Amino acid sequence: MSAADGAPVPMTAKRRGAQLAMLGFAVLIVMGAYASVGLGLDGKIPSGTLTYGLGLGAVMLAAYLVLAKFAPWADPLLLPLVTLVNGLGLVMIYRLEQADMKGANATSQLMWTALGVVMFSATLIVLKDQRTLQRLTYTAGFVGVVLLVLPLLPFIGTEINGSRIWINVGFSIQPGEFAKLALVVFFAGYLVTKRDVLALAGRRLLFIDLPRARDLGPVLITWALSIAVLVGEKDLGTSLLLFGTFIAMLYIATQRTSWVLIGILLFVGGAILAGQIFSHVEARFDGWLHAESDELYNRELGGSYQLMQGLFSLGSGGILGTGLGQGHPNIIPFAFSDFIFDAVGEELGLTGLMAILMVYALIVQRGLRTALAARDPFSKLLAGGVSFILAWQVFIIVGGVTRLIPLTGLVTPFMSAGGSALLANWILIAVLVRMSDGARRPPPQAIQDEGLTQVMQR
Amino acid sequence: MNGTLKRAAVACLLMFGLLMANVTYLGTIKADSLRHDNRNVRSFFARYAIDRGWITAENGKVTLAKTVDTGDPTFRFEREYPLGKAFAPVVGFFAPESATGIEGTENDYLDGSHPDLVVRRAIDLLTNKPAKGATVDLTLNVDAQQAAYRALASTGKRGAVVAIDPRTGAILTMVSVPTYDPNPLAVVDKGKVNAAYNKLAKDSNRPLINRAIDETYAPGSTFKTITSAAFLSEDGSRDENTVVDAPDELPLPQTSVVLRNAGGESCGGRSTLIAALTISCNTAFGKIGIDLGYDKLKAQAEKFGVGKKLSIPLSVHASDIGADLGPAALAQTAIGQRSNQMTPLQMAMVAAGIANKGVVMQPYLVNKIMGPDGSEITATDPEEFTDAVSPEVASELTKMMVNVVRSGTGTAAQIPGITVAGKTGTAETSPGKPSHAWFISFAPADNPKVAVAVFVESGSAGTDASGGTIAAPIARDVMQAVLK
Numbered sequence: 032m033s034a035a036d037g038a039p040v041p042m043t044a045k046r047r048g049a050q051l052a053m054l055g056f057a058v059l060i061v062m063g064a065y066a067s068v069g070l071g072l073d074g075k076i077p078s079g080t081l082t083y084g085l086g087l088g089a090v091m092l093a094a095y096l097v098l099a100k101f102a103p104w105a106d107p108l109l110l111p112l113v114t115l116v117n118g119l120g121l122v123m124i125y126r127l128e129q130a131d132m133k134g135a136n137a138t139s140q141l142m143w144t145a146l147g148v149v150m151f152s153a154t155l156i157v158l159k160d161q162r163t164l165q166r167l168t169y170t171a172g173f174v175g176v177v178l179l180v181l182p183l184l185p186f187i188g189t190e191i192n193g194s195r196i197w198i199n200v201g202f203s204i205q206p207g208e209f210a211k212l213a214l215v216v217f218f219a220g221y222l223v224t225k226r227d228v229l230a231l232a233g234r235r236l237l238f239i240d241l242p243r244a245r246d247l248g249p250v251l252i253t254w255a256l257s258i259a260v261l262v263g264e265k266d267l268g269t270s271l272l273l274f275g276t277f278i279a280m281l282y283i284a285t286q287r288t289s290w291v292l293i294g295i296l297l298f299v300g301g302a303i304l305a306g307q308i309f310s311h312v313e314a315r316f317d318g319w320l321h322a323e324s325d326e327l328y329n330r331e332l333g334g335s336y337q338l339m340q341g342l343f344s345l346g347s348g349g350i351l352g353t354g355l356g357q358g359h360p361n362i363i364p365f366a367f368s369d370f371i372f373d374a375v376g377e378e379l380g381l382t383g384l385m386a387i388l389m390v391y392a393l394i395v396q397r398g399l400r401t402a403l404a405a406r407d408p409f410s411k412l413l414a415g416g417v418s419f420i421l422a423w424q425v426f427i428i429v430g431g432v433t434r435l436i437p438l439t440g441l442v443t444p445f446m447s448a449g450g451s452a453l454l455a456n457w458i459l460i461a462v463l464v465r466m467s468d469g470a471r472r473p474p475p476q477a478i479q480d481e482g483l484t485q486v487m488q489r
Numbered sequence: 490m491n492g493t494l495k496r497a498a499v500a501c502l503l504m505f506g507l508l509m510a511n512v513t514y515l516g517t518i519k520a521d522s523l524r525h526d527n528r529n530v531r532s533f534f535a536r537y538a539i540d541r542g543w544i545t546a547e548n549g550k551v552t553l554a555k556t557v558d559t560g561d562p563t564f565r566f567e568r569e570y571p572l573g574k575a576f577a578p579v580v581g582f583f584a585p586e587s588a589t590g591i592e593g594t595e596n597d598y599l600d601g602s603h604p605d606l607v608v609r610r611a612i613d614l615l616t617n618k619p620a621k622g623a624t625v626d627l628t629l630n631v632d633a634q635q636a637a638y639r640a641l642a643s644t645g646k647r648g649a650v651v652a653i654d655p656r657t658g659a660i661l662t663m664v665s666v667p668t669y670d671p672n673p674l675a676v677v678d679k680g681k682v683n684a685a686y687n688k689l690a691k692d693s694n695r696p697l698i699n700r701a702i703d704e705t706y707a708p709g710s711t712f713k714t715i716t717s718a719a720f721l722s723e724d725g726s727r728d729e730n731t732v733v734d735a736p737d738e739l740p741l742p743q744t745s746v747v748l749r750n751a752g753g754e755s756c757g758g759r760s761t762l763i764a765a766l767t768i769s770c771n772t773a774f775g776k777i778g779i780d781l782g783y784d785k786l787k788a789q790a791e792k793f794g795v796g797k798k799l800s801i802p803l804s805v806h807a808s809d810i811g812a813d814l815g816p817a818a819l820a821q822t823a824i825g826q827r828s829n830q831m832t833p834l835q836m837a838m839v840a841a842g843i844a845n846k847g848v849v850m851q852p853y854l855v856n857k858i859m860g861p862d863g864s865e866i867t868a869t870d871p872e873e874f875t876d877a878v879s880p881e882v883a884s885e886l887t888k889m890m891v892n893v894v895r896s897g898t899g900t901a902a903q904i905p906g907i908t909v910a911g912k913t914g915t916a917e918t919s920p921g922k923p924s925h926a927w928f929i930s931f932a933p934a935d936n937p938k939v940a941v942a943v944f945v946e947s948g949s950a951g952t953d954a955s956g957g958t959i960a961a962p963i964a965r966d967v968m969q970a971v972l973k
Contacts, residue, residue: 072562130562279500283493328528339528345515346523347531359531359563381516385509392505399498403491411490415497422501426508435511 047099050107054095057111058088061118064355068126071356071378083125086141087118090148097152101159102468106401109467112394113445113460116387117144117453120446122355123367123375130361134368135448143450147457154461161466165409168220175213176256178206183263195264207260207269208442208455212462215420218277219413221249222284226408230285250293253277258301265311267302268439271427274298276420283415319437337364341373341432345384352380367448369440373432388429391444395422398463404470414466417459533585537564537677542599542622542861544580544591546629549859553580553627554592565619568592568675572631574668575638578699579629579803579854582671584686585679590699591625591854594802598623598858598866605858605866621861628659628856628869633939633970637664640963641945648926648945648960649700649833652967655841655931655940657871658850660801662941662967663834665700667692702805705830706944709916709956710769710898711927712825714839714886717766719789720777721882729763729885735773741817748775748820751915766889767897769913771824778823783813786823792877793839794849795831801854808835825916837942840929842875843890844910844937847883849874891934899928901961904969908934911964913956918947928960932968939971 062084069077077083091114098105121144125137158164164171182188187198197203222229229246253274261270278294281287306312314334321327322335322342329336340363348358360366360374367374376384398418405411424444431438442452515523525532544554553576556566568583570576581590588596597603601610601622613620630652637650641664652662673685689697698704721727735756739748748771750756756770765773778786790810791797799805811818811828821827834852842849850871857868878886890910893899899911914927925947931940943960 279497283490283497286490286493339526342515342519343523343526343529343531345512346520346526347529348516349520349524350516359534362530376512376516381512384512384516388505388509388512392502395501395505396498399494399501402494408490411494415490415494419497419501422504426504429508430504430511433508433511433515435507 045103046107047103050098050111051095053108053111054091054114055088057115057118058084058091060115061087061122064119064122065125067355068122068129069356071354072126072129083141087114087121087144090145094148094151097155098464101155102464104468104472105464106397106467106471108397109394109460109464112390112397113457116390116394117147117445119375119387120371120443120448123360123371123378123446124448126356126378127361127367127374129356130359132361132367134365139450140448140453143453146450147453150454151457151461151464154458155465158462158465161410161413161462161469162407164216164413164462165220165223168217168224171213171220172217175210175217178210178213179256179260179269180263181206196266196269205449205451207264207266208449208451209458211269211272211420212455212459214273215276215280215416216413218280219409219416222280223409223412225249226284229281229290230287247293250277250281250290250297254294254297254301257298258305261302261305261312262309265309266440267312267315267437268427268431268441271298271439272420272424272441275423275427276416279419279423280412280416283419284412315437315439319434322434337370338432338434338438340364341370342434344370344373345376345433348377348380350381352376352378352383354378368442369428369447370432371443371446371448372429375446387446388425391421391425394460395419395425397467401463401467401470405466406470406474410466410469414463414470417463417466421459534563536583536585536600537566538619539600540566540619540621540861541568541583542601542624544595544599544625544627546627546631546634546856548856549624549626551631553629554583564677567677570671570675572635573670573672574642575635575664576629577668577671578665578701579627579663580671582674584674584682585677590803591627594800594804595625595855595858598625601861606860609860623861623866624859624863626856626859627854628654628661629663629854630661630971632973633662633967634664636970637662637963637967638666638668640966641666641943642668646945646959647694647700648943650941650943650963650967651701651834651837652939652941652971653837653841653850653852655844655850655937658841658852658874659856659869659871660834660852660854661939661971663699663701663854665698667694667696669696699803700944700946701833702801702803703832705806705808705832705835706925706946707827707829707916707918708825708831708836709914709925709927710771710825711836711839711912711914711929711942711956712823712829712831713766713769713774714843714890714912714929715790715793716774716777716781716786716823717762717889718793718843718878718882718886719781719785720762721885722789722878723781723785725881727762729889730761732759732761733765733773734758734776735760735765735770736776737772739772739775739820741775741820742779743815744817746817748772748824763889763892766912767892769893769898774824775820778819779816781823783819783822786810786819787813789877792849792875793835793842794875794877795835797875799834799852801834801852803854805834806832808832825914833942833944836927836929836944837940838874839877840910840912840931840942841937841940842877843883843886844931844940845883846880847876847878849877887934890930894930898955898957899930899961901957902928902930902965902968904932904965904972907932907968907972909965909968910934910937911961913961915955915957916947923947924955926959927956928964930961930964930968932972939968941967943967 066076066080127135189197189199257270257274281290318335327335355378358377360377363370402414428441430436444456541556581592583592599622601620650664737755750771795808808831822829851874858866894909894911898913902911909932911930916925926945928943931937941964943964
């Protein structure tokens with residue numbers, strides 16, 4: 032698996048000092064960005080720069096200390112990278128709030144960030160070994176499904192902006208964000224135990240070994256669940272996210288390309304069918320394909336107005352952007368949530384967007400490294416699944432707001448305004464950190480070199 | 490599982506690669522069309538984010554257009570025109586989606602996008618100051634401009650006045666009446682601007698056009714100066730005392746029509762050139778035109794600038810003496826009728842050319858451009874435009890025109906103590922319709938400092954309007970304002 036047997040295992044460095052330095056650097060960048068917003072807006076450094084900066088710094092220092100104590104071998108890059116995107120999201124929301132954009136609230140986002148770090152720490156403290164999650168496979172599956180269908184229940188489920196993905200229990204939360212986490216745990220646990228069976232070849236068609244018909248069950252169930260989310264909650268994004276992640280994990284576990292093809296066929300078929308029955312799916316597709324047409328641009332509901340505003344924003348930013356506080360990203364509807372990526376593009380330009388995509392790519396890359404280095408199949412699959420779902424989510428939402436693929440509502444991880452998503456994603460990162468700690472921790476070393484059979488001498 | 494994990498990693502890499510490629514495409518290749526899409530309101534905001542340069546006159550002493558900092562972050566800078574109506578046809582207005590007049594033609598200096606200002610703009614960008622444009626200083630003489638506007642507008646007439654410094658070509662006055670208040674057209678609210686604009690556009694008096702340069706009109710007898718110039722230039726032995734035919738009726742060749750003088754008056758059968766011009770004898774100049782031939786007349790007109798494209802920097806409608814339609818038409822062309830069409834600016838250039846010893850200077854409105862710190866960026870150097878006539882011919886023409894004001898049709902233009910040279914014009918537009926009234930002049934005749942053309946449009950001046958009664962007094966007021 033990781034190190035070749037026999038040779039002495041090279042010690043992985045903890046790199047805690049590097050991590051602290053990078054964390055400080057990330058906080059500094061965020062503080063600089065925050066000051067830059069003030070300078071761009073009214074020529075003054077905002078009075079809250081130091082308090083905000085110190086606040087964020089203190090929260091992250093706490094996260095660091097917990098990590099250093101409870102997961103000392105963890106990947107040193109994950110926390111600084113996440114801090115950076117989270118901080119830049121905060122700055123952008125602050126900037127939009129300053130432009131009097133309704134719904135943008137930087138203070139509440141900072142509170143949710145702090146709470147997210149608390150959840151991160153709690154996860155690290157409670158979850159001593161990720162393998163305990165394997166015992167909770169079916170519990171996690173049950174919890175995931177319940178969370179997913181919760182918004183459909185009468186009374187507590189509420190529909191906001193055309194999607195029924197919220198529940199109202201005094202305050203609004205998006206249970207789907209937590210369902211995502213539970214379902215990845217479930218997929219990992221389930222697939223690890225069933226992967227040998229699922230990998231069994233059935234009939235051979237053309238060049239592809241089809242799986243046995245009876246093994247299609249779990250795939251069909253996940254598919255049905257995804258389509259139910261799509262239809263019932265009008266949430267194309269989550270539906271695509273969950274099914275795509277399941278198929279990817281299925282492939283990682285079984286090494287069967289046929290599963291990927293079956294998955295794609297099922298989802299595309301389901302979506303086309305749904306598109307013919309339910310208008311909102313078709314509208315999304317139309318709004319993508321003919322976004323620039325005046326007819327769709329001016330359509331009251333389900334048109335391309337928002338998407339085009341996002342693209343105008345991005346295009347106006349050009350290569351270097353207007354500079355923070357000097358553009359007009361507040362013109363884009365929901366610039367602080369779904370369209371935060373385009374808003375950043377206007378003020379930080381192509382350069383800023385490339386940096387942010389690079390940060391996401393690095394987080395994913397560190398996650399996949401963890402998966403490769405993990406020592407047991409469950410951890411491998413879980414780390415792989417968690418990394419993939421992050422990459423997949425970034426692809427779906429960023430691809431959507433940049434018109435690479437049809438727009439589906441999802442949050443940009445760590446950047447978009449929204450408490451539920453922040454909490455869920457911080458927990459997700461905590462799980463990844465825990466697994467990287469396990470993967471990088473040196474295996475117990477023998478006290479003596481036992482290269483040769485020991486000869487006891489009397 | 491590592492093999493499939495690696496493949497999943499490649500898939501993730503591919504996804505990020507696609508995102509990056511797409512973002513790059515949007516941020517570079519597609520950026521321009523997205524930025525300039527007319528549904529993108531940012532370009533609209535950008536217009537108001539610039540501390541636009543001012544438009545001034547008399548070396549910056551008088552402000553014609555200024556920028557006011559409202560402090561509003563969305564629409565920070567607004568435009569105001571303190572002197573309003575009288576200057577609107579020249580200065581124009583800065584509307585949410587367009588700009589006219591000097592505001593339009595000098596836009597790259599005013600908004601700071603001109604290459605000459607690129608260093609300054611870069612410094613503004615780095616120091617995070619709002620971009621500041623350059624100030625455009627015009628050649629206008631504010632008193633003369635206002636005198637011309639008052640004289641023309643107070644009487645409710647439609648028309649135009651152009652005054653030029655004949656020595657340089659600097660335009661001292663350019664008035665068009667009726668005009669409009671540019672201030673309501675320069676507000677941020679597109680709806681209000683469109684409403685105000687549409688109201689003006691529908692007005693049958695057409696206040697939005699600049700009659701001095703946007704349209705041409707039959708110049709009437711003022712054109713006789715050009716005909717005289719051609720006649721004198723044709724043969725060096727001719728002078729103001731050369732005797733020409735001046736019949737009571739001039740039969741037009743190949744037609745049954747005869748050309749008569751205004752009011753059926755007689756010019757005495759034969760007359761000196763100076764006498765013919767002084768009383769504006771139609772038959773004499775009709776005959777001269779026929780004798781000269783179309784080509785010589787056209788060539789002389791072109792030497793005064795007729796038919797040449799002009800940008801002052803406002804674009805000027807080209808004047809034209811009309812096509813060659815035979816001698817009958819030529820006789821009418823020679824007295825400024827038929828399809829002979831001139832802009833008031835062109836006629837001012839004719840007066841200025843005669844005043845400046847036969848050399849027409851390139852007319853211009855922009856005196857200089859000053860950077861945001863007050864330093865001069867460029868200044869206009871006077872340039873010769875055309876050589877219209879020899880100094881001798883110019884001097885003969887001047888003598889004749891002085892006589893017109895001293896004892897002929899243009900006595901209303903006399904200024905005590907100053908010799909004025911001038912020529913009246915009363916152009917028939919169509920049978921039964923009132924005439925256009927014209928007057929071109931310059932003063933002082935011995936050392937000209939100002940040349941003026943006044944044009945009062947048909948119908949607005951009353952049925953008995955003539956250049957001498959209606960237009961000449963306005964020219965006098967303008968010259969007095971310049972010379973005082």
